[in-house]
Amino acid sequence: MPSPIYLDYNGTTPHDPEVIEAMRPFLESEFGNPSSTHWYGIKPKRAVEKAREQVAELLGCSSGEIIFTSGGTESNNHAIKGMAGSLKKKDGHIITCAIEHPAVLEVCKYLEGCGFKITCLPVDSFGLVDASDVEKSIRADTILITIMHANNEVGTIQPISEIAQIASKHGVTMHTDAAQSIGKIPTDVKELGVNMLSIAGHKLYAPKGIGALYIKKPLKPEIFCHGAGQ
Numbered sequence: 001m002p003s004p005i006y007l008d009y010n011g012t013t014p015h016d017p018e019v020i021e022a023m024r025p026f027l028e029s030e031f032g033n034p035s036s037t038h039w040y041g042i043k044p045k046r047a048v049e050k051a052r053e054q055v056a057e058l059l060g061c062s063s064g065e066i067i068f069t070s071g072g073t074e075s076n077n078h079a080i081k082g083m084a085g086s087l088k089k090k091d092g093h094i095i096t097c098a099i100e101h102p103a104v105l106e107v108c109k110y111l112e113g114c115g116f117k118i119t120c121l122p123v124d125s126f127g128l129v130d131a132s133d134v135e136k137s138i139r140a141d142t143i144l145i146t147i148m149h150a151n152n153e154v155g156t157i158q159p160i161s162e163i164a165q166i167a168s169k170h171g172v173t174m175h176t177d178a179a180q181s182i183g184k185i186p187t188d189v190k191e192l193g194v195n196m197l198s199i200a201g202h203k204l205y206a207p208k209g210i211g212a213l214y215i216k217k218p219l220k221p222e223i224f225c226h227g228a229g230q
């Protein structure tokens with residue numbers, strides 16, 4: 001019986017053979033901890049830094065603005081909870097939209113339970129957020145706008161650079177979840193004008209369990225995972 005045709009690349013992609021080859025040494029002989037200062041740590045450390053530079057090149061930022069995560073969910077949690085946590089009082093306002101992935105909507109719901117105020121904007125029949133709605137929703141206590149770049153169900157591409165310009169005009173931090181747009185359409189962070197951007201490796205031929213978050217310098221969302229600095 002022929003195998004079924006796989007059409008769920010928005011769900012996840014297979015591993016690209018080039019990715020497997022690039023990773024093979026680190027799954028076999030180069031198993032050292034990149035944070036180790038001894039011989040076994042050297043090559044893995046170089047590989048992590050090279051990967052960081054490659055991600056930075058893809059996003060048009062500096063490698064020091066990239067942190068690695070376990071995927072899109074962790075990147076979104078880090079960005080949104082990190083911004084909320086960097087405020088010392090728990091009454092900030094966050095703007096998002098109704099068709100975000102649960103990795104954004106559920107984080108906002110959690111923060112609402114902690115005392116933050118959430119505005120969840122509607123979308124039109126094409127799934128588009130109206131940038132003027134975003135501007136009208138900004139208040140004196142707005143700390144973050146988090147609107148996805150491309151939608152995971154219907155593929156709508158949001159007017160992120162327009163929304164980011166509005167955010168910047170009002171001094172509000174702008175995050176976008178680019179898990180579905182990375183590798184498909186341009187995601188240059190300077191052109192988009194965002195302060196934070198989440199990506200998920202397994203949507204573009206990497207193994208599961210790898211993601212990244214761009215954090216524009218000098219922004220410092222609160223540390224999300226306490227412990228070792230790596």
Ligand SMILES: Cc1ncc(COP(=O)(O)O)c(C=O)c1O
Pocket residue numbers: 010011070071072073074101103148150151152177179180200201202211
């Ligand atoms: C738009 C969007 N954001 C976030 C995620 C979550 O990414 P991950 O599975 O890497 O945690 C997904 C995955 O389906 C997604 O489509």
